[in-house]
Amino acid sequence: MASEPKASLPILYNQLVPLNSNDHADWKGRTTDKAPWVATQHAIPLTVEEFPVAQRDYPIVFSAGDRSVPLALMGLNEGVNTFFEEDGTPIGNPYVPAYVRRYPFLLAKLQQDSDNLSLCFDPSSDLVGKFDEGQALFNDDKQPSDHTNALLQFCEKFEEAGNKTQMFMEELKSADLLMDGEISIQRRDNPDQPFTYRGFRMVNQDKLRELRGDQLRKWNENGLLPLIFAHLFSLDLMRVIFAKQSEMGKGPMANAANGSAELPTG
Template identity: 30%
Template sequence: MYTPLQPSNPSHRLYTPVAGYPAARGRPIAVLSRGELRRAVPALPVAFRREEGGVTMVALMGLTLDRNFFVQDGGRWLGSYVPAAFRGYPFGLASGPDGKYVVCVDENSGALRDGPGAKALFEDDGQPSGFLKQVINFLQQVQADQQATRAAGAVLDRHGLLEDWPIAVTAAEQRIPLNGFLRVSETALAALDPAVLAEVRDSGALDLAYGQIYASNNLSVLGRLAEAHAKAAEAERARLPSAEEMFAPEDISFNFD
């Protein structure tokens, strides 16, 4: 549960990093920003989708709503790039009652504790520590970049450059559909009037367009990861003794003497 960080709260005094990204295991979709494209495009499938605030750019990392295939059971990240939305965890920004943003933390993250490499979140006078200032700066940069990315996405949408994307990923010889996502229409992009193309370029939306197009080739990675996870789970089940083996008659004896 995310709650505002408070220097008066004893449990908000220390932060110890949690190994890997276990909290991302159940999050197969992450919002991406334009500043992440250079590293995200070679590593992750990228799409657009409509949300309440407009069009957002997202990374696709699973085939169901509750499983991120880029995270192993122990939290180890399997890809070459971790989205900023996960790297900022367990911290986040939320709009306060006065319209200003406040720093929040997930109290269920297991990171608000003392331990090896623990970082103080506040100074003795209650002011943010140097570490927390770095966290705040990172969160603010990510938020600003995401806002700029949504603005660029609106430009793509306004000029009819986004279309429904009928995604279907092959895994274990099955075609698994993913619904509700958008992609850039290469046909519409190629037909743009030069003046409109200049507007799209100057707004930064052209970077998003080409980034999404190039990253669409990574959809096959989802299928391969799905198969790898399924094989790992099958191997794990094979290592576990069956109920019959666990309770075989020769293994059980009762002594009433």
């Protein structure tokens, strides 16, 4: 899930700058209990290692397109987040995906012809800079501080989880298990016309039932089968989020064409 600073940037990131002791020797990093950078995001990338805990709070779906990735849905409409206030304060005590906790840092390629990854950050964030308070990013000898080493280790673990996630997605694709998703949700204001969401992908349960026994045993042994079930069980939470949106006054427009909408996931 690494991205090149000069290429199109992943969600949340506005810019990427390599962290280095020459330019940032006296910079510090802030910690915060709020995440304003995610307040208007309705879908956040998720790694397979997070499925067991994330499925308690979020519907887990897959983005549309040939290169699908797992997503935790925080809302069903663009710009709607039912888990964070506008200032980034969590609503309740939801699980916060690693993708959100990693911000504003990111491991990225600085050169396309190299596989080396460098620790970069988003300078538009107010979490890194020349602050009086905060954790120093470099020691007096311009070596990375313990805080920076911990950030680097977190980003490295995220990359490892990203590689496992890619392998999981390749398994689903090779078994032709992904299909275009659709879910219809009953509306209180118009129970005779359910609201239907499309534009995401999900596991085809009919094809899952048709898999050979040896394939299922293999997936059960290597932990892939529980991940698939975590995804399937989590889909019922889309109705919970739909209700939350309505309570917040951010539900879908009542006059939406045919009572349907595309769930923008990629």
